[in-house]
Amino acid sequence: MDSTINKVELRNLRLDDYLELKRSMVESYKELEDSFWYKKEIEKLLKAFPEGQLVILVDDVVVGSALSLIVDEKQAMSSHTYEQITGNFTFKTHNPEGDILYGIDVFIHPKYRGLRLGRRLYDARKEICEQLNLKSIVFAGRIPNYSKYAGELTPKQYLDKVKSKEIHDPVMSFQMANDFHIVRLMRNYLEGDKSSKEYAVLLEWNNIYYEKEVQLINTKKSVIRLGLIQWQMRPLNDLEEFFDQAEFFINAVSDYESDFAMFPELFIAPLMADYNHLSEADAIRELARYTESIKKKFQEFAISYNINIISGSMPYLSPEGVLYNVGFLCKRDGTYEMYSKIHITPNETHYWGMKGGSKIQTFDTDCGKIGIMICYDIEFPELSRLLSDEGMEILFVPFLTDTQNGYTRVRNCAAARAIENECYVAIAGCVGNLPKVNNMDIQFAQAAVFTPSDFAFPTNGVKAEATPNTEMTLIVDVNVDLLKELHEHGSVQIKKDRRTDLYQTKKLK
The missing domain is CATH 3.60.110.10 (Carbon-nitrogen hydrolase)
Known part of the structure; x- marks a missing residue:
């Protein structure tokens, strides 16, 4: 980046962020048509699951986002399309009693890539998954470089080469570096995704702290x-x-x-x-x-x-x-x-x-x-x-x-x-x-x-x-x-046992 950054903030999405969210999303998905959420859709999403919607701001401007739903494991792991998992963009598939955090979108404005801001969004998603005691994070990742190799490689061969680092895929390589593992290949996932040939890869990150019985989880970092x-x-x-x-x-x-x-x-x-x-x-x-x-x-x-x-x-x-x-x-x-x-x-x-x-x-x-x-x-x-x-x-x-x-x-x-x-x-x-x-x-x-x-x-x-x-x-x-x-x-309690009636330490300024 050429310009100076004064502040980076990660927080929950608010409806008044919409215009900045739209601008960053359009820049991020230039290769896709109608590559942004409508305001009414964001409004529905925030009403259904506000704590699962994240944005990252640089100098108070939204430059990236991660959007999520909670769904049942069976629904997340079965074959589905993007329209199906989002309820045709109504988000009626969101189930607060579900056990899977399903990622429906994540992006970073191209101008701010290279600062590992995407990793922050993923780390925050993992924290949400742990705090809500959900079993795992699941989503279907695009394979935008596949169109360059489709004439010589099947989707499975392409993934094998990405896993062995013979080929770099901007989405899949990033996901695997963030501890996501491949569940299966999915056909006809996102209509109009020409660079991926409409293929996607179902990915999962397992929450090792998941308990079938809900526990209170201390959100403050202790270690x-x-x-x-x-x-x-x-x-x-x-x-x-x-x-x-x-x-x-x-x-x-x-x-x-x-x-x-x-x-x-x-x-x-x-x-x-x-x-x-x-x-x-x-x-x-x-x-x-x-x-x-x-x-x-x-x-x-x-x-x-x-x-x-x-x-x-x-x-x-x-x-x-x-x-x-x-x-x-x-x-x-x-x-x-x-x-x-x-x-x-x-x-x-x-x-x-x-x-x-x-x-x-x-x-x-x-x-x-x-x-x-x-x-x-x-x-x-x-x-x-x-x-x-x-x-x-x-x-x-x-x-x-x-x-x-x-x-x-x-x-x-x-x-x-x-x-x-x-x-x-x-x-x-x-x-x-x-x-x-x-x-x-x-x-x-x-x-x-x-x-x-x-x-x-x-x-x-x-x-x-x-x-x-x-x-x-x-x-x-x-x-x-x-x-x-x-x-x-403690065996001794030094701070508590000080004789402040006899001596004290204090600032003079």
């Missing part, structure tokens, strides 16, 4: 996956090479469906090599010129890979000329928030003239409330206690330490913060050497996730840790429901 990046310092020719390396890791952790990706403190330092002829203070101010571009690119990555990115940290020169050490929480909805290092080390002050930030805050995300502290900040227990009082469940700590002494301070303090605040603490740093950048010669790190120390957690308070001083990723699941249990029923 959150963290992707920590232990970054190798290496020479970089330019900003594009840096982006390529960063995207590699974001892609890697998002492939494992991580909710967060975290980079280390000042991991962009290799870009400072071009300014090594300057003083340390001037060189890092030149490096700060990249910060805005990096923030925008990471926003794009967060959208494209559907992941919340904690961008480590980088130098930031304020309009007043003050140098700070900051990072950005780039959320997968396209928004961002900036955080800053509060406590500046003597080294940062002496060589770079950095100043500490003054804003202490938590951040609301789609995975709950989190805190972010940069390196030295973790060694001041008052700061994390303030964040804990605001409801923080996971504390992220991007760091940069040159010696094992420095790393030990960060590690041990992070482990202590997890115990005393009854939260998870994740740390990630840089490794290796950087000989052509002054004041950044060597690094030592071992990424890790620390937990409270009680029966529901590892006995040593370490959920997972990386290999020391080796470039790698650490992917870890943390269960925030265990924290709630700890707060109420």
Whole structure:
């Protein structure tokens, strides 16, 4: 995409979305005649099953949609046409007592393809299926590339080649990548679908949480996956090479469906090599010129890979000329928030003239409330206690330490913060050497996730840790429901047992 995206939102369809919905649908189905729903049909659909109709908006404009019905399994699995399954577009086939979520439409405006917005719609459909305790998602997928091969391949042969990745089909390849399996081939499914020769493939995604007896399902996510990046310092020719390396890791952790990706403190330092002829203070101010571009690119990555990115940290020169050490929480909805290092080390002050930030805050995300502290900040227990009082469940700590002494301070303090605040603490740093950048010669790190120390957690308070001083990723699941249990029923209840009648920690600003 050439234009900047400021916000991505996924929500239920409303009738006043209709004109934008129609425009995006017409653009998406240019090869089909009458390729849009009439307003009266959308009105019927919303009346029958409002919670099953989804739209995705970019900067408050509808650019995609996923529409669904609930039907009986027998009806979904038997041979049928598109008109039959939709009740000739009356949607009288919708049965609230059915057990199958049947997808009747999904599309993304061509201008916004490539950002994985379609995957978000499918993930949301899966959530609906789980929350309503339905057995599976079923729909008939078109095979729009089949017309190119119809003279040499039967539909079955075509599907076999798509499955073996010898042929790419824009619909089928996407569906199989989203865990749908083929049930059967269907003839004469959608009248006028010339590119598919009116064939379709019945596909199914099974809900592994389905129970024959309806249960209440907790819709709030309890298990959150963290992707920590232990970054190798290496020479970089330019900003594009840096982006390529960063995207590699974001892609890697998002492939494992991580909710967060975290980079280390000042991991962009290799870009400072071009300014090594300057003083340390001037060189890092030149490096700060990249910060805005990096923030925008990471926003794009967060959208494209559907992941919340904690961008480590980088130098930031304020309009007043003050140098700070900051990072950005780039959320997968396209928004961002900036955080800053509060406590500046003597080294940062002496060589770079950095100043500490003054804003202490938590951040609301789609995975709950989190805190972010940069390196030295973790060694001041008052700061994390303030964040804990605001409801923080996971504390992220991007760091940069040159010696094992420095790393030990960060590690041990992070482990202590997890115990005393009854939260998870994740740390990630840089490794290796950087000989052509002054004041950044060597690094030592071992990424890790620390937990409270009680029966529901590892006995040593370490959920997972990386290999020391080796470039790698650490992917870890943390269960925030265990924290709630700890707060109420732990062997000790540190947060509850504080003597606030004798001492308190509070913000002064």
